[in-house]
């Protein structure tokens with residue numbers, strides 16, 4: 120059953136509420152952290168690799184001395200959004216709340232990694248508009264349904280196909296692909312070879328470095344390169360991830 124919290128949670132129009140400016144500006148926090156706050160927003164079907172790539176990226180950023188936070192769809196639904204279901208309205212409210220939380224982190228200079236199916240373009244674009252152009256980096260896990268379904272890490276596709284889960288994205292609920300994401304990650308490369316999560320995380324890291332979110336100097340803190348993890352990536356096997364790239 121669908122909640123109606125979206126309506127209840129509509130932003131207060133009370134005239135007696137005024138914005139309290141903090142004494143420490145975002146820029147000062149970013150200078151202290153030597154990074155620029157942003158949200159890296161992972162969107163894609165269930166099983167496309169959002170959580171895996173986000174975890175890998177977070178570990179890589181941590182190794183560089185960056186301060187990050189990880190917001191994951193399933194985790195957030197255990198707490199902050201435990202009163203929301205999966206109807207369109209609740210999905211919208213889920214993304215709205217997460218967008219607000221990421222904004223709090225970004226305004227503190229922190230790099231927030233958010234992995235949410237976020238199937239509706241409108242909901243994602245609302246977060247983009249709320250965060251502002253340089254603060255929202257959309258990463259589209261463009262992995263075909265057949266691949267996600269074959270992985271079926273949580274057995275959810277099987278249940279959805281059997282009609283035991285209703286409103287499952289990609290099966291009986293829509294997924295609206297981003298039209299102009301900052302980064303698109305595909306399951307296979309131009310030679311049809313599988314792309315491992317470490318390579319995907321590296322692509323995002325390169326973007327963050329080249330766009331000034333993290334500094335090149337931080338890279339000196341890196342403890343390992345991607346070569347070893349990629350070398351493990353043979354025969355389409357998942358390597359045992361230690362989340363270092």
Ligand SMILES: Nc1ncnc2c1ncn2[C@@H]1O[C@H](COP(=O)(O)OP(=O)(O)O)[C@@H](O)[C@H]1O
Pocket residue numbers: 163164165166167168169170171172234270272306313314315316319357
């Ligand atoms: N690049 C990849 N190549 C192959 N398998 C992957 C890749 N990324 C993730 N996986 C695997 O796919 C499954 C689903 O990944 P997960 O990160 O949980 O997806 P999501 O968070 O999008 O639902 C997991 O078993 C994971 O190990």
Ligand SMILES: [Mg+2]
Pocket residue numbers: 169170171191192193234
């Ligand atoms: Mg996930």
